[in-house]
Amino acid sequence: MTSNSNHKAKGRVSRRTVLQASAGLGVVGLAGCLGDGGETVTVGASSDGSASYGAMNALQRSVSNHAEDAQLNITAPGGDPDSIRAYDAGELDGYTAGNFVFNQALDDGEPFDEEPVDDFAYQALSYLSxxxxxxxxxxxxxxxxxxxxxxxxxxxxxxxxxxxxxxxxxxxxxxxxxxxxxxxxxxxxxxxxxxxxxxxxxxxxxxxxxxxxxxxxxxxxxxxxxxxxxxxxxxxxxxxxxxxxxxxxxxxxxxxxxxxxxxxxxxxxxDYNTYFASDVDDEVVYEIMEISHEHWEEIQEADDNYMDQSDPADMAQYYHENIPVHPGAADFLEDNDAWDDDWERGD
The missing domain is CATH 3.40.190.10 (Periplasmic binding protein-like II)
Structure with missing residues (x-):
């Protein structure tokens, strides 16, 4: 496996598709390979000191402890808007964002009114309210x-x-x-x-x-x-x-x-969700979801802000309507009887 330097070169899905399908999609190429074939996924999580950043770092540690295929690399771009912009620029494989800011990005609202973004990732994991x-x-x-x-x-x-x-x-x-x-x-x-x-x-x-x-x-x-x-x-x-x-x-x-x-x-x-690019491997996203579900108590020991993930249905409770779900997350939810047929599975 090789790592691409810019996701926009890999079949980028534009804002036009977002408007036509009422769905935000993104394709990213930063995800790199581990020696055993696993994938390292770089995710932007607001700013250092935020609840989002702390929670994602706690998840990152448990993924490091238990994953076979996935590794998380959590960064702090400076806030949800900066995380979304960094993804749009091809610098990240995913991001976390509050629903208000995500909708602002979709609608070219503040603070995206003067610098709109074009690429959006698939939603995966609800984790913060x-x-x-x-x-x-x-x-x-x-x-x-x-x-x-x-x-x-x-x-x-x-x-x-x-x-x-x-x-x-x-x-x-x-x-x-x-x-x-x-x-x-x-x-x-x-x-x-x-x-x-x-x-x-x-x-x-x-x-x-x-x-x-x-x-x-x-x-x-x-x-x-x-x-x-x-x-x-x-x-x-x-x-x-x-x-x-x-x-x-x-x-x-x-x-x-x-x-x-x-x-x-x-x-x-x-409320907050995590988002992953469509070209992040389905098995990697599935494994991240599975670890969050099976080891949420361990994650809470590292950061007590992390949400109780014992019920798989709660892991999707903050989903946006009409925004595609990453196929790996969709597979996990289906396997755990938590999939809603009203949701759209990403390609």
């Missing part, structure tokens, strides 16, 4: 996100530039008529949030829990160092969430070591 909510530092003196934005003395963090979650957050703020009122949002990486709070440079920020289980590492640090409390959302904000492509939920707080002063927190939600 986030519950995003607003938090304030003790002493901020506000009870809702609307009050926080109306207070010019408070510094607000809406996620680092490049994150798909930032685009989702600002889109909802804009729909709620609030984004233009944040004159100077704090622009720092997630791993710097706790330090910025220490230095009185962040007063209000959004955090998220993962899979009803835990918090990402950067928020664990802020939780351990700062006194925090949850903010409420007004009716217009909730309506903006419900009108967006995000979900809305009210959930009991989880993952925090402190009381964030709320019996329930109001959340906007985002």
């Amino acid at each position: 986030l519950h995003m909510h607003w938090l304030a530092v003790d002493g901020s003196g506000v009870e809702s996100i609307e009050e926080a934005i109306d207070d010019d003395d408070l510094n607000i963090w809406v996620g680092p530039p490049g994150w798909g979650l930032r685009t989702l957050c600002t889109s909802i703020l804009d729909d709620a008529g609030l984004w233009d009122d944040i004159e100077d949002p704090v622009d720092v990486a997630s791993e710097d949030v706790a330090a910025q709070i220490d230095e009185d440079r962040i007063d209000v920020f959004f955090g998220y829990g993962t899979n009803f289980n835990s918090l990402p590492g950067w928020l664990v640090e802020a939780d351990s160092r700062e006194d925090l409390y949850a903010l409420e959302m007004g009716d217009d904000y909730v309506e903006a969430i419900e009108s967006s492509e995000a979900g809305y939920a009210e959930v009991e707080p989880y993952g925090y070591d402190q009381d964030i002063d709320a019996d329930e927190i109001q959340c906007w939600t985002e």
Whole structure:
């Protein structure tokens, strides 16, 4: 087996096909061979410090421990949009992405409106669901996100530039008529949030829990160092969430070591899938799915943000409608009585 340097030379499927078939396809040629005939698959997973990156690295370790045909190489392009762009440029064999950002890429929405992408990979594995909510530092003196934005003395963090979650957050703020009122949002990486709070440079920020289980590492640090409390959302904000492509939920707080002063927190939600190029071998994708199913507890020991994969049906619970499923993933789901005939199998 030889490795090709650019997937666009291998029968690239363009945006026209996406629009005609309501399906995003991609062909990639980076996948390289191991000595025993196995395949190394390079996948972009957001940015270092994100829940997505941590979860995929935990999966990568279990694949290394148990696979015969597959090896994962997880990289951090800088965010979901950058992962999708790197795939489109032929630099990756696959990527992870939240459903909101993936739809933005399909529809040439922000941040793809000025630089659209043409190639899309097949969906394979659902693995992450986030519950995003607003938090304030003790002493901020506000009870809702609307009050926080109306207070010019408070510094607000809406996620680092490049994150798909930032685009989702600002889109909802804009729909709620609030984004233009944040004159100077704090622009720092997630791993710097706790330090910025220490230095009185962040007063209000959004955090998220993962899979009803835990918090990402950067928020664990802020939780351990700062006194925090949850903010409420007004009716217009909730309506903006419900009108967006995000979900809305009210959930009991989880993952925090402190009381964030709320019996329930109001959340906007985002779900994540992995995507693999059509020329990634079917057996490789099948084996990755199988390892995620059989060894999910081991994966959770490495990163407790990883989703419970004991039920094969849950491994496809965040699929997009009308987006082809990688044949290797389809075979796995069929073999485990979890295939839905309404889904489309990729070529």
